[in-house]
Amino acid sequence: xxxxxxxxxxxxxxxxxxxxxxxxxxxxxxxxxxxxxxxxxxxxxxxxxxxxxxxxxxxxxxxxxxxxxxxxxxxxxxxxxxx
Amino acid sequence: xxxxxxxxxxxxxxxxxxxxxxxxxxxxxxxxxxxxxxxxxxxxxxxxxxxxxxxxxxxxxxxxxxxxxxxxxxxxxxxxxxxxxxxxxxxxxxxxxxxxxxxxxxxxxxxxxxxxxxxxxxxxxxxxxxxxxxxxxxxxxxxxxxxxxxxxxxx
Numbered sequence: 001x002x003x004x005x006x007x008x009x010x011x012x013x014x015x016x017x018x019x020x021x022x023x024x025x026x027x028x029x030x031x032x033x034x035x036x037x038x039x040x041x042x043x044x045x046x047x048x049x050x051x052x053x054x055x056x057x058x059x060x061x062x063x064x065x066x067x068x069x070x071x072x073x074x075x076x077x078x079x080x081x082x083x
Numbered sequence: 084x085x086x087x088x089x090x091x092x093x094x095x096x097x098x099x100x101x102x103x104x105x106x107x108x109x110x111x112x113x114x115x116x117x118x119x120x121x122x123x124x125x126x127x128x129x130x131x132x133x134x135x136x137x138x139x140x141x142x143x144x145x146x147x148x149x150x151x152x153x154x155x156x157x158x159x160x161x162x163x164x165x166x167x168x169x170x171x172x173x174x175x176x177x178x179x180x181x182x183x184x185x186x187x188x189x190x191x192x193x194x195x196x197x198x199x200x201x202x203x204x205x206x207x208x209x210x211x212x213x214x215x216x217x218x219x220x221x222x223x224x225x226x227x228x229x230x231x232x233x234x235x236x237x238x
Contacts, residue, residue, distance in 0.1 A: 006205055007205035011216075056135070056138055060138075060141075075138065075203075077205065078218075079200075080204055080219065082163060082198060083198050
């Protein structure tokens, strides 16, 4: 599973991208975030306010209950500021 | 049609290309977003636009397809830049063309309102205190919400 981080998340986490293999019981976005927070204090802090983070799975916006599977590309980012 | 690019664009050329030869078009509406000077008291306030290649194009295409489905458009165009930009630089162009002006005005407003909440771009401002990520504005969410389909009351 490929994870991408953008904007201030990237700065806070110190990385823009990583490959991970979460345990088999990580099946949805909510579960993935919980696993990431438990993995590392930096993540726990960056994801403290989950409402402030947007998630996309394979280039589509995703909600907490949406599934994540091996091979997916999951991106985390703050609300967008284009235009 | 949508484009995501680093380079500047020429609104005049884009309008000419959009309408060129299509005489069903009676009205063409154009919006151009520019970099505003956030520090008018001095000191250049440049910014860098980050984006998510792949998702950016997908979201803009989807928004454009929705505009085409909702309004009778003869043509539509969204161009969004990324990279380092300075005050006065063009960031985005949204152009819509229709037989009559109402559809062109509404579709243009819809496209810019939606891309400001959906298109994965993030602005990093250079300030005297260091680089700062611009925060999303609640006003943008509210502007986008007015385009949601009106819910029918329960029977």
